[in-house]
Amino acid sequence: MGKGGKGLNTYSYQEVSKHDKWDDRWIIINNEVYNITNWARRHPGGSKVIGHYAGQDATDAFRAFHNDLDQVQKYLLPLHIGSVQKGEVNTNFSLEKDFRNLRETAENMGLFKPSYTFFFVHLAHIIAMEVMAYLTLYYFGTGWIPFLVSVCLYATVQGASPSWWNHMHYQHHAKPNVMGKDPDVRVDQLFVVGEKMPIEVAKSNKSAMPYNQQHKYFFFIGPPLLFPVYFQFMLFRHIFTRRLWKDFIVVMAFYVKFFYLYTSMLGLGWCLVYYEIMRVLESHWFTWVSQSNHIPMDIDRDTAEPWIRLQMKATCDIEKSFFNDWFTGHLNFQIEHHLFPTMPRHNLYKIQPLVQSLCKKHGIPYQMKTLSQSFIDIVKSLKHSGELWEAALHAHHVS
Incomplete structure (x- = not known):
């Protein structure tokens, strides 16, 4: 030195x-x-x-x-x-140089500048769906059909702590699919994912679940319970342990508004039922959309990969279409979202061809799937990881 x-x-x-x-x-x-x-x-x-x-x-x-x-x-x-x-x-000098040049190109193209019109329209359509959810019950009564229609409309509205969401989401973006660092793959109490985790869990003798059946029980404890149980618990735990009283006020404002508006029409009991069904629907959407980009990809310990290789190994895209863009909230451009997390999502498709060109130049796989195939791959990857766990557990016991 x-x-x-x-x-x-x-x-x-x-x-x-x-x-x-x-x-x-x-x-x-x-x-x-x-x-x-x-x-x-x-x-x-x-x-x-x-x-x-x-x-x-x-x-x-x-x-x-x-x-x-x-x-x-x-x-x-x-x-x-x-x-x-x-x-x-x-050894990654050429790749990193080209990626930094790509970012500079994106900046020169103005791709980091938000369109206020886009976000205004997006917010307006969410508010419109919330209003329609209320009016559906108000005008058509509380029968099963208007009840379920209203729940589906309201499932686009979230009440969460900004601090908690950033705390989780920033870690995920910093080290996606990295065991021990990405909270999204800290799931071994219920599931094993990737190629490495199943073997580590099998050798630890701390197996808590029949992971070889996880591709089946995923449908019952994965998408349905992520928001109503896990997220709700972690949300308030984060708020109270860190004494984030401003976030607490924001979250409680959501609940006060909801119960004030809906209890008068449904009564407290059915209002709680309404809320839980809404959270379950929301949870299904979030789980399938978010995990389709990551769970089927590489999941490993931290190997200090350069930024672009790390993100490309952990993410994939879903094909662009009007429905896919709307349904996923532009998270179908997950690769670009991870490479440039501060880029407004309405610009992600514009940088996609340049990212593809860079990946081709450096021999980096760029995966793009249909929406249906991305959902299928979640289940297939869970089944594969479960089989790896079962084989590793058997080998460990035999040895």
């Missing part, structure tokens, strides 16, 4: 990689080394998001989450401890 300019040290990638512990965390951004050990707790995006890159090059992840570099630069300066040694070999 030698001295760099202005009295700062220089470090090799290997030296930086050793600083990946909770109480000792360094990261690399644009070949500069930063000690984030103490500051990570105050990181606006959450300590886990930035901590997931401890000991690694976080250049592209940093750029992906921060559109205004000048604003965040003031936070970096006090954390700067040195630079990466000159002459260090970066």
Whole structure:
């Protein structure tokens, strides 16, 4: 280790990689080394998001989450401890250079600028569906047909903590499908996913479920219960443990409005039934749409892959169509959404051809599926992972 300019040290990638512990965390951004050990707790995006890159090059992840570099630069300066040694070999240099050029192209095309008209129309159509849900019961009564029609219309409305959602979602984007880091694959209490998790769970002797049947029981405890049970519990747990009283007020405003409007027509008991059915429908939509892009893809421990390879291994796209765009909320462009998480979703399709071209140049698989095939692949991947668990469990017992 030698001295760099202005009295700062220089470090090799290997030296930086050793600083990946909770109480000792360094990261690399644009070949500069930063000690984030103490500051990570105050990181606006959450300590886990930035901590997931401890000991690694976080250049592209940093750029992906921060559109205004000048604003965040003031936070970096006090954390700067040195630079990466000159002459260090970066085997991904060509790929990373091309990806950064692609981002610059997207910026020059104005693809990071939101269309206020798009978001106004989108919000207006959600509000319109909520109003129609109420008017359906108000004008047509509370019989089964208007009741179910109203529930389906209302299932587009969510009442959640912004802080909790960002806490979960930022981690997922930072390290998608990375075991131990992405909360979306922290599911081994109920399911095993990918190629590695089934074997690890089998060898741990902590098997809690008949995972070889998970492709069957998924239909009963996966989509139906994610929102009504797990999300509701984690939502309020996050709010109360972190004392996020502003978020609590926002969430409670949703519940007060809902029960005030619907209890007068349905009574408290049927109002609760209405709410639970609505959450189950919403949960089905969210589970099938979100997991179709990820569960069938590679799931592994953190191997410090460069940003674009990490995202491409963990995501796939669903074909563009008017229905697919609307039904998925433009999450059918999941690859582009993960590569550029701050890009407004109405622009994702515009960058898709350039991403495909970059992937072709560097031999990176780019997967695109039909909506139906993406749903089928969820079940097929669960079945395959369950079979891996069963085989590994048998081999472990025999040995």
